[in-house]
Amino acid sequence: MIIVADNLHVINPCIAKAMAQMDAAPIRQMVQRCQKAGAGAIDVCSGPLKKSPRENFSFLVKTVESVTSLPLLLDTTNADALEAGLQVCTNKAIINGFSLEPAKLETILPLAVTYRTDIIGYLLDANSQVSVDAQEMMATAVDLFKACANAGLPPQQLIIDPIITPLSWEHGMRHNREVLSVLKQLTDLLGFPVRTIAGLSNLTSGSYKVSSKIKVAQTFLPMLAAAGLDMVLINMDHTDVIQTAWMCKDLLDFETFSWAQVNC
Amino acid sequence: MIIVADNLHVINPCIAKAMAQMDAAPIRQMVQRCQKAGAGAIDVCSGPLKKSPRENFSFLVKTVESVTSLPLLLDTTNADALEAGLQVCTNKAIINGFSLEPAKLETILPLAVTYRTDIIGYLLDANSQVSVDAQEMMATAVDLFKACANAGLPPQQLIIDPIITPLSWEHGMRHNREVLSVLKQLTDLLGFPVRTIAGLSNLTSGSYKVSSKIKVAQTFLPMLAAAGLDMVLINMDHTDVIQTAWMCKDLLDFETFSWAQVNC
Numbered sequence: 001m002i003i004v005a006d007n008l009h010v011i012n013p014c015i016a017k018a019m020a021q022m023d024a025a026p027i028r029q030m031v032q033r034c035q036k037a038g039a040g041a042i043d044v045c046s047g048p049l050k051k052s053p054r055e056n057f058s059f060l061v062k063t064v065e066s067v068t069s070l071p072l073l074l075d076t077t078n079a080d081a082l083e084a085g086l087q088v089c090t091n092k093a094i095i096n097g098f099s100l101e102p103a104k105l106e107t108i109l110p111l112a113v114t115y116r117t118d119i120i121g122y123l124l125d126a127n128s129q130v131s132v133d134a135q136e137m138m139a140t141a142v143d144l145f146k147a148c149a150n151a152g153l154p155p156q157q158l159i160i161d162p163i164i165t166p167l168s169w170e171h172g173m174r175h176n177r178e179v180l181s182v183l184k185q186l187t188d189l190l191g192f193p194v195r196t197i198a199g200l201s202n203l204t205s206g207s208y209k210v211s212s213k214i215k216v217a218q219t220f221l222p223m224l225a226a227a228g229l230d231m232v233l234i235n236m237d238h239t240d241v242i243q244t245a246w247m248c249k250d251l252l253d254f255e256t257f258s259w260a261q262v263n264c
Numbered sequence: 265m266i267i268v269a270d271n272l273h274v275i276n277p278c279i280a281k282a283m284a285q286m287d288a289a290p291i292r293q294m295v296q297r298c299q300k301a302g303a304g305a306i307d308v309c310s311g312p313l314k315k316s317p318r319e320n321f322s323f324l325v326k327t328v329e330s331v332t333s334l335p336l337l338l339d340t341t342n343a344d345a346l347e348a349g350l351q352v353c354t355n356k357a358i359i360n361g362f363s364l365e366p367a368k369l370e371t372i373l374p375l376a377v378t379y380r381t382d383i384i385g386y387l388l389d390a391n392s393q394v395s396v397d398a399q400e401m402m403a404t405a406v407d408l409f410k411a412c413a414n415a416g417l418p419p420q421q422l423i424i425d426p427i428i429t430p431l432s433w434e435h436g437m438r439h440n441r442e443v444l445s446v447l448k449q450l451t452d453l454l455g456f457p458v459r460t461i462a463g464l465s466n467l468t469s470g471s472y473k474v475s476s477k478i479k480v481a482q483t484f485l486p487m488l489a490a491a492g493l494d495m496v497l498i499n500m501d502h503t504d505v506i507q508t509a510w511m512c513k514d515l516l517d518f519e520t521f522s523w524a525q526v527n528c
Contacts, residue, residue, distance in 0.1 A: 167521035177516060180490060212523055219511040222483050223490040226444060247483040252441060257431035259476055 001225050001249050002041055003242065004073060005034035006201060006233040008064070010047035019046055019056060024063045031067050037236040038246070042068065043096060044085075045075035057081035058088045065091050073120070079107035086115040095119040097161060100126045100143055109151050119153070120197055123162045123182070130163050132171045134178040137162060138189055141182070145190060159195040159231070160186060164202040167216070176203065176220070183227035197231040198224060200241070210238075218244045225252055265489050265513050266305055267506065268337060269298035270465060270497040272328070274311035283310055283320060288327045295331050301500040302510070306332065307360060308349075309339035321345035322352045329355050337384070343371035350379040359383040361425060364390045364407055373415050383417070384461055387426045387446070394427050396435045398442040401426060402453055405446070409454065423459045423495070424450060428466040431480070440467065440484070447491035461495040462488060464505070474502075482508045489516055 008030050010016045018026040031042055044064055049056050057076060064072060071092035074085045086093055097120030098108040112119035121144035123137045124130060131137050141160055148158050162179040165172050179198070186194040203220055204213040217234075218241055224232065225248035234241055250257070272294050274280045282290040295306055308328055313320050321340060328336060335356035338349045350357055361384030362372040376383035385408035387401045388394060395401050405424055412422050426443040429436050443462070450458040467484055468477040481498075482505055488496065489512035498505055514521070 167515075173515065173518055173521050208523060215507065216511060216515075218482065219486050219508055220515060222486040223512075223515070226487040226490055243479065244483055247480060248487075251431075251437065251480075251484060251487070254437055257437050259472060 001229060001245060001252075002231045003039055003236075003245050004041040004043050004197070004231050004233045005031075005037075005039035005236045006043050006045070006199060007034050007236050008042055009045040011045075016047075019060060020051075022056065022059045024059075024066070027060065027063045028067045031064050034236045035068050035070060037239070038242055039070065039236055041071040041073060041094070041231070043073040043075050043233055045096075046078075046081065047076065049076055049078045049081045053078045053081035054084035058084040061085040061089050065089065077104075077108075079111065082108065083111055086111060086117065093117045094159065097122055097159075099124040099128060100140065100147065101128050102126065105147055105151075109147060109153070112148075112157060113151050113153050116157075118157045118159055118195075119148075120159045120161050121148070123160065130165055130175060132175045132178065134181040134185070137178060137182045138185060141186060141189070141194075155190070155192065156195075159197050161197045161199070164198050164200065166205045167203055168206060180223055180227045183224065183229055187228070195230045196228065197233065198229055199233040200224075201233065201235055214238050214240050217241045221245060222248050222251075225249070265493060265509060265516075266495045267303055267500075267509050268305040268307050268461070268495050268497045269295075269301075269303035269500045270307050270309070270463060271298050271500050272306055273309040275309075280311075283324060284315075286320065286323045288323075288330070291324065291327045292331045295328050298500045299332050299334060301503070302506055303334065303500055305335040305337060305358070305495070307337040307339050307497055309360075310342075310345065311340065313340060313342045313345045317342045317345035318348035322348040325349040325353050329353065341368075341372075343375065346372065347375055350375060350381065357381045358423065361386055361423075363388040363392060364404065364411065365392050366390065369411055369415075373411060373417070376412075376421060377415050377417050380421075382421045382423055382459075383412075384423045384425050385412075387424065394429055394439060396439045396442065398445040398449070401442060401446045402449060405450060405453070405458075419454070419456065420459075423461050425461045425463070428462050428464065430469045431467055432470060444487055444491045447488065447493055451492070459494045460492065461497065462493055463497040464488075465497065465499055478502050478504050481505045485509060486512050486515075489513070 014026055073094045073096040075096040076082050095112050095117055098104040099122040123140045145155050162182050165175050200217050204216050221244050278290055337358045337360040339360040340346050359376050362368040363386040387404045409419050426446050429439050464481050468480050485508050
């Protein structure tokens with residue numbers, strides 16, 4: 001399981017300000033902190049970038065690349081910004097992401113074909129809604145693979161994000177259990193190893209105690225990992241969750257056990 | 265998932281002394297502490313009881329029952345002791361347990377038939393060895409169900425313990441991953457809901473830091489729970505593990521989420 005840092009996010013006021021002002025220092029510091037904390041990839045989440053999207057996003061990508069060689073998840077809904085980012089990106093790039101929403105199919109998906117990158121497909125319907133039911137999510141996954149095939153993208157380049165929702169949402173508990181079921185079934189359904197990613201922080205969005213959120217994340221993450229999740233977006237400041245992620249990796253991937261290995 | 269207290273165990277010197285001297289007070293206190301901490305059943309583990317097995321084990325069962333109405337797992341390899349315990353037990357009793365070892369098949373299994381109790385069957389071969397491979401474990405499970413059928417015990421009364429082994433054992437990592445696989449497959453293989461139990465403390469036996477053991481247990485427990493484990497033996501003094509167990513139950517069983525529910 002690859003740990004993807006979700007810290008470089010426009011929702012963080014300090015990062016938002018640095019992005020808007022094209023101030024490299026806070027961005028570099030954040031990336032270095034994430035890398036030191038064990039990130040295996042960095043999600044670069046700029047938001048929609050209404051002003052100067054191309055300049056802003058390419059600045060962002062170049063700034064991140066100046067301090068890391070980790071793969072970057074280029075995370076914006078703005079196709080212009082995304083293309084500018086892809087043009088300057090020399091690290092491995094993954095587009096994050098597209099859904100069956102017509103605008104996304106038309107503007108985002110073709111960029112993965114042009115720039116030969118992996119792309120994340122969200123299990124959302126054409127109206128950007130999540131399904132509660134695993135069978136509906138599986139049908140959406142099949143549609144995403146079909147969309148890739150139609151666009152000329154090899155299916156192995158699609159990474160499925162089943163979309164973890166807040167537990168407090170109506171049907172949030174059931175939806176997230178169905179996500180576990182979907183993760184277990186995707187490879188069997190599609191007939192090849194389907195890669196998957198999920199954003200763990202979504203589970204407990206809202207103004208709760210951070211310590212409580214961390215405990216819930218630490219309990220759900222091993223379930224996701226054992227269900228076969230390949231990549232997980234985590235806040236790298238949550239060191240207990242990071243430790244759980246390493247333990248998951250060790251318990252599920254390693255042949256021999258040592259305490260040093262699990263950082264205990 | 266039912267939390268079974270594993271604290272009333274002959275390995276605890278204070279409990280061993282109380283058992284040997286038939287001193288009720290420490291035993292009652294331990295049971296009350298376990299019940300207060302949220303146990304849904306109590307494992308009554310006396311060891312083989314070489315001296316006065318019948319008197320000793322029936323005293324133990326009566327003492328435990330004097331302070332709780334929880335189900336009791338009667339956990340001794342001594343068939344005489346076990347029968348004496350079953351004769352006095354008025355709470356729900358579960359025999360813990362038997363394997364394909366001939367002596368166990370001859371002396372322990374028939375007691376479940378006579379006293380119409382549930383019985384735990386260990387996934388061990390006839391020489392009491394664990395298998396590393398899930399397919400071998402599944403074959404052992406089938407043999408345990410056949411043994412029950414031959415003895416005249418309805419299959420629904422057998423609870424399978426796949427035997428968690430220490431991670432530090434040779435092949436311990438792989439074995440415990442195969443346990444997850446077995447838990448997921450048993451019901452499909454047997455064609456009815458197969459109940460399962462596992463002892464979480466086995467995972468990290470040895471002289472390591474308790475805080476480290478707890479973290480590993482907290483990571484593996486959600487994997488077991490999501491694989492469908494029905495009952496888990498836990499040290500009720502490990503409050504963080506107990507909290508993880510409640511969270512697992514909530515995440516996997518409940519329809520709506522509240523922070524109060526997960527004790528955060």
